[in-house]
Amino acid sequence: MISVSNHHEFVELRQQPQCKTHFVFTDIDIADLDIPEISSAKYQLKNGNAIGxxxxxxxxxxxxxxxxxxxxxxxxxxxxxxxxxxxxxxxxPVGLQLRSSSLLEARLNFVRRLLNESPLIGGSLQTYTESNFTENYNEIRESLVGTILYPIRVPCQAQYLDSVQLALEGIDEITRLISRTKGMRIVLTAEEMEQAHNDGEIGVLLGLEGGHILGSSVAVLRMFYSLGARFISLTSYECSNPWIAAATTREPLFEENIPISITEFGKIVLKEISRLGMLAEIAHLSEPSMMQVLNNAKTPLLISNAIPSAAVLPNVTNLIPDHVLSALSSNGGVLTINIDKLSVKEAIHNINYVRALAGLDHIGLGATSSPRKYALLLAELARDRLWNNASLKKLVGGNIVRVLQKVEANRNKVPLSEEWIPQEEIEGNAYCRYPES
Incomplete structure (x- = not known):
């Protein structure tokens, strides 16, 4: 867990209810910024050196x-x-005044005002123990986050075993913790996100990290939706499932019948995700799977915590090719930049690269383990004439809200699917299923 600097100006940001605004949402290391916190002229006057x-x-x-x-x-x-x-x-424009100032504090004040109007979407929670949860919650509140996209994670090794049960227990755990944490609430829609922000609370949108959690059943998918899950990653990292392929697969799993892209049953799952009004996330898919999903999806998609493959940075996963970014733009979806392992300069370069290739409406900010990074990154971006108030509001979360609203509007627009995965697609694996009569 990364410690938090004692910057009290951030702590008070979200404690007062805000006027109702239309939702729009937002990730830097102070050492990376070349910004003087006090001018040399002022310093000289204070010490008497500039007075004749x-x-x-x-x-x-x-x-x-x-x-x-x-x-x-x-x-x-x-x-x-x-x-x-x-x-x-x-x-x-305020942005012009801001750019004329070299003071970091002036730009941070601008960021605080911006995020009062447009909540930042990002962050993550650790829930292994209650003490860890409390510590992580305090960091999130200091980092200016307005809404957290929180995926329930289940080990890939639980596939064909108890992955469904583990996911249910994960939802139960986070629901109980949030219910007794003042200042947080689970939200189910973009409108509820906005309301939580107006009430001075942090919203938590629940999701599922990986299609292996579903046990290859659209019925299980529907039950998770009824329990509050509103987004799903079709695969988690290195974890293919019987109906769609991940970018890589862990060797120890020795799975049989692993698809090379998305199967016909996978298209049924995708269709049911769309019918329910859930957001599908595709960052860990193989390139053929990504393109097929983008070509088949009826609603906008999310690629989270990724960067363009052109960046060529070490130790960074989820590298997205240019042609996938172009297809995402046509789909209407959003890519959130993984800024966690990037310097400020690298993060801004990748943000501007995606904006130039896919467009302003298709870029957002991913999670970070450094609480101050969001505010400092936005403060640096505000110096650039390319990033005015309206464009920054889209970056910090407005684009994600737009996608969620479009996904929600598609709910129940197509017939419910009653299909089951073909038996031959799961034969040879250790699925324990009661034989059907």
């Missing part, structure tokens, strides 16, 4: 000259102040 000595033997001519000079300076100062007031009255 007064001489008693100055001539009358010098005194008169100084008087005229001071008078001229006063006139210039008044003119500058009047010009500033006129420009402000004419509506000079």
């Amino acid at each position: 000595a007064y001489k008693k033997d100055s001539s009358n001519t010098s005194i008169a000259s100084m008087s005229r000079s001071n008078k001229g300076k006063k006139i210039v100062a008044v003119a500058v102040v009047l010009l500033g007031l006129i420009l402000l009255g004419a509506g000079i």
Whole structure:
């Protein structure tokens, strides 16, 4: 767990209820920023080094000259102040004022105002023990996060065994913890996210990390939806399942009949996800699976915590090729940038790369284990004329909200699926199933 610096200005951000706004949502290391926190001129004045000595033997001519000079300076100062007031009255954008300032605090104040209006979506919770949960919750509140996308995680090795039970227990655990944590609530829709933010609380949107959790059953999928799950990653990392292929598969699993992309039953699962009004996440899929899902999906998709493959960075997973990013743009979906292992410069480069290739409406921010990173990254982006208020609001979460709203609007637009996975697709694996009559 990463410790949190004692920056009290962040702590108070979300404690006051906000006026109702239309939802829009938001990830940096202070050491990476080359921003002076105090100007050298101010420092010199404070220490007396910039103040010239007064001489008693100055001539009358010098005194008169100084008087005229001071008078001229006063006139210039008044003119500058009047010009500033006129420009402000004419509506000079806050972003322009911000960019003209070299002070980090001025930009952080701007970020705080921005995130009061548009909650940041991101973050994660650890729930192994109650003490860990409390510590992680405090970090999240300090990091300016407004809504957490929280996936229930089940080990890939539990596939064909007790993955469904473990997921049910995971939902029970996080639901109980949140119910007794002041300042948090589980949300089911984009509208409820907005309401939680207006009430000064952190919203938690539950999801499922990997299709292996479903036990290859659309009936189980429907039951998880009824328990509050609102998004699902079709595979988790290195964890293919009988109906769709992950980018890589762990060797010790020795699975048989692993597909190379998505099967016909997988398309049925995808269709049922869409019918329920759930968001499908595809970051861990193989490239053929990604393209087939993008071509078959009827609603926008999410690629979370990923970066463009052109970035070529070490120890970073979820590398997305350019042609997949272009297809995501056509689908209407969003890619959230994995900024956790990136410097500020690298994160901004990748954000701008995805924006240039896929468009502003298809970029968001992924989770980070460094609580201060969101605010500092946004403060740095605010210096760029490319990122005005409206575009920053889309980046911090507005794009994700738009996708959720479109997915929710598709609920029950197609018939319910009653299909079961073909028996031959799970034969040869250790699935324990009661034989059907």
